[in-house]
Amino acid sequence: MKPDLFEAPDYYNLDDLLSEEHKLVRDAARQWVKRDISPIIEEYAQKAEFPKQIIEGLAEIGAFGPYIPEQYGGAGLDQISYGLIMQEIERGDSGVRSTASVQSSLVMYPIFAYGTEEQRKKYLPKLATGEWMGCFGLTEPNHGSNPSGMETKYKDMGDHYLLNGAKLWISNSPFADVAVVWAKNEEGRIHGLIVERGMEGFSTPETHNKWSLRASATGELIFDNVKVPKENLLPNKTGLGAPLGCLDSARYGIAWGAIGAAMDCYDTALRYAKERIQFGKPIAATQLQQKKLAEMITEITKAQLLAFRLGQLKNEGRATTAQISMAKRNNVDMAINIAREARQVLGGMGITGEYSIMRHMMNLESVITYEGTHDIHLLITGADITGHPAFK
Numbered sequence: 001m002k003p004d005l006f007e008a009p010d011y012y013n014l015d016d017l018l019s020e021e022h023k024l025v026r027d028a029a030r031q032w033v034k035r036d037i038s039p040i041i042e043e044y045a046q047k048a049e050f051p052k053q054i055i056e057g058l059a060e061i062g063a064f065g066p067y068i069p070e071q072y073g074g075a076g077l078d079q080i081s082y083g084l085i086m087q088e089i090e091r092g093d094s095g096v097r098s099t100a101s102v103q104s105s106l107v108m109y110p111i112f113a114y115g116t117e118e119q120r121k122k123y124l125p126k127l128a129t130g131e132w133m134g135c136f137g138l139t140e141p142n143h144g145s146n147p148s149g150m151e152t153k154y155k156d157m158g159d160h161y162l163l164n165g166a167k168l169w170i171s172n173s174p175f176a177d178v179a180v181v182w183a184k185n186e187e188g189r190i191h192g193l194i195v196e197r198g199m200e201g202f203s204t205p206e207t208h209n210k211w212s213l214r215a216s217a218t219g220e221l222i223f224d225n226v227k228v229p230k231e232n233l234l235p236n237k238t239g240l241g242a243p244l245g246c247l248d249s250a251r252y253g254i255a256w257g258a259i260g261a262a263m264d265c266y267d268t269a270l271r272y273a274k275e276r277i278q279f280g281k282p283i284a285a286t287q288l289q290q291k292k293l294a295e296m297i298t299e300i301t302k303a304q305l306l307a308f309r310l311g312q313l314k315n316e317g318r319a320t321t322a323q324i325s326m327a328k329r330n331n332v333d334m335a336i337n338i339a340r341e342a343r344q345v346l347g348g349m350g351i352t353g354e355y356s357i358m359r360h361m362m363n364l365e366s367v368i369t370y371e372g373t374h375d376i377h378l379l380i381t382g383a384d385i386t387g388h389p390a391f392k
């Protein structure tokens with residue numbers, strides 16, 4: 001892969017709106033991606049392997065629990081810093097951002113928000129350092145966009161719960177030490193349970209043959225009469241709203257992350273267009289390539305403003321699920337379109353692993369599907385503005 005010459009576009013001087021802390025956090029993540037991700041990520045994506053050696057670095061830049069209070073090992077940062085970290089990591093690779101999103105928003109957040117003090121103390125510090133890695137089990141073979149129909153269930157056996165069922169498409173599952181699993185009790189009410197690797201009857205087979213997110217490990221969670229200790233139930237929130245609350249936080253991070261992937265594609269295409277000579281002049285001097293590049297920077301700038309304002313609302317505790325859906329949907333769509341256009345700017349070179357664009361494009365095919373598909377987020381906006389949910 002070519003050396004990482006990335007220069008972040010900031011067309012509307014958004015840096016002026018950031019605090020010194022935001023910039024410090026962002027720049028530390030940016031440097032780490034240049035040093036520890038860019039040189040290795042293509043090789044790991046090609047061989048479809050998660051680079052486990054990056055876990056320590058992710059913890060050091062505050063990517064595990066950026067907004068979790070420091071008393072539990074988190075970085076205690078605000079929501080804009082969290083977004084900026086996700087942006088920088090996804091500039092390197094969406095699969096690496098996935099690992100951080102899952103650990104922070106889908107594992108640490110539910111333990112912090114819905115768990116007991118004992119659970120927080122037991123799990124959060126180890127998850128913050130990456131000593132333990134986590135995964136989040138909501139999706140099932142028969143229930144993806146419609147998780148309320150989940151079939152995974154548990155029974156109260158007096159001194160423990162007995163868990164049965166299966167989850168599919170679970171990021172980090174093949175190596176996770178703990179899984180936050182959503183299952184129904186005997187009354188059909190959804191609860192979160194912390195399942196630990198090594199519990200009898202619990203297995204995590206890996207899903208192979210992915211063309212997307214190849215540097216992220218994806219797998220199943222199988223529960224065959226797993227005895228879960230009663231103290232592993234998350235007691236403080238039940239119902240579908242509990243996992244959906246975690247998704248609000250992860251989707252917010254993706255709205256920022258997608259900007260990173262788009263910035264990388266734009267920056268690569270701009271540099272290439274200035275250097276590539278055809279018909280005796282740089283292709284950047286042709287109107288058609290300028291149209292592509294000008295539209296890319298316009299869309300990136302709009303997405304940055306959307307994410308920044310959403311971050312302010314989130315800091316104030318005012319961001320709604322529907323506002324988050326709009327930003328996730330818009331920014332991922334923006335990024336995938338930019339990846340497709342940027343790939344064309346590079347001509348044949350665009351399909352090779354010498355450049356990051358094709359890997360971003362393939363990754364974004366997962367990002368546009370997970371954490372709620374492009375269609376589902378449109379329906380969330382539709383339901384919000386009309387008052388008529390059209391899912392069913």
Ligand code: TGC
Nearest residue numbers: 098101138145147148171239240241244245321370371372
């Ligand atoms: P609905 O009737 O709308 O809601 C059920 C209950 O939940 C409440 N609620 C929320 N509570 C807190 N936060 C939110 N964001 C909430 N949204 C809804 C709601 O008030 C209600 O409460 P109650 O007390 O009345 O029961 O539910 P629905 O069944 O009609 O579904 C709505 C829909 C389709 C929007 C929802 O199911 C949905 O978002 N589906 C998409 C599923 C999804 O996003 N799955 C993601 C799986 S995890 C993943 O992909 C990780 S990838 C990680 C990575 O690698 O980065």
Ligand code: FAD
Nearest residue numbers: 136137138139144145169170171366370371372373375391
């Ligand atoms: P389906 O729900 O079957 O949807 C298929 C198509 O139908 C989509 O185009 C969808 O938009 C459309 N559709 C569905 N319902 C409607 C409707 N009402 N109206 C119109 N169109 C509709 N899940 C986890 O729980 N944890 C994870 O860590 C995780 N990681 C993932 C990692 C990867 C790489 C991938 C690909 C997925 C991951 N997921 C995870 C699962 C992801 O959240 C689901 O794939 C997603 O929610 C969609 O579910 P589905 O694939 O079953 O598609």
